[in-house]
Amino acid sequence: MPKRAILAGGGALPQSLLEAGDAILVTFHGTPVDARASRQIEARFEQLASLFARLKSEGVTELCLAGAMRRPVFDPAALDTGTAALMPRLMAALQQGDDGLLRAVIALLEEQGFTICAPHDIRPDLLASEGVMVGEVSAALHADAHRAAAVLAALAPQDVGQGAVVAKGQVLAIETLPGTDAMLEFVAQTCPNSGGVLMKRPKAGQDLRVDMPGIGPQTIAMMQKAGLSGLVLQAGGALILEREKVLARAASAGITLWAAP
Known part of the structure; x- marks a missing residue:
């Protein structure tokens, strides 16, 4: 069974997915999240490269994006080296509509070797x-x-x-x-x-x-x-x-x- 992490936003969806089975919960600085899990990572959008490295070290192969998130405002002082290199690409994605932004995010995650899982694959009853x-x-x-x-x-x-x-x-x-x-x-x-x-x-x-x-x-x-x-x-x-x-x-x-x- 793939090891899964849930990249969580607001609302009830992240907790609903956690109820379906073991997963690492990833929350982001500045994004209110109602869900709680036994294994939880607090991350920053400015440090995505570090997050990717940690998830890989935990053996995570599958990611699920769940819940409402605002478009992030990046703090240049908080950038790690790997994410700084991604900034031109991320900033271009933020100028697009929702679909364009999400396509760019999916492409980035898949390039890192992660499989993207839909919430309804985890909880088809929803x-x-x-x-x-x-x-x-x-x-x-x-x-x-x-x-x-x-x-x-x-x-x-x-x-x-x-x-x-x-x-x-x-x-x-x-x-x-x-x-x-x-x-x-x-x-x-x-x-x-x-x-x-x-x-x-x-x-x-x-x-x-x-x-x-x-x-x-x-x-x-x-x-x-x-x-x-x-x-x-x-x-x-x-x-x-x-x-x-x-x-x-x-x-x-x-x-x-x-x-x-």
Whole structure:
């Protein structure tokens, strides 16, 4: 069995993956992480070369990127020699969209000899399966979901986010760099109680090993605050974290939750 390390960001996903089996947890300076593990490494983005060397010395062959991370701001004084040599490449990657940045990160990790493992390879039970999980999909919800899917498909080549909110055929918000919670907060402030639909699905060509869309209980809480009525995920293309809490909160809030192809 390969020896695995989880490069952790915020949210519930890193801890969910640790529950599936033994792994080294890698946390980064300045990135809040809720997970805890018996074997843990604290690292800095400015010292990636040192991190790679340590992981190899521990026998790690497989890496899984999990959780939300902000784009790092590098402190030149903290750079190690190996990472300093990588800086032109890293800075160029940071100027790209999310997909471009993640492709560059994956290429760098694979060049170091690591295999990249997807979270859903470790926890396939987190994937959304096709069908209705809570509530009933009305004709209005279905129509708004269809509209949201068309909008996201049109924006995918521009490397814009994985989510959209549509109500009565009108696009209320598109997910951008600040993320889903920021989008839902915007909807709550500008178009409250619209009864619309939130769609979360991957962009075309997106590498799902490192950037699969996900939802959790906080998503449902933010949707309720925004006055939305439906949440549709792509079947096999989105993760549901803390599933029991998600389903219970959706039912309590009267939010229909389903996954479609």
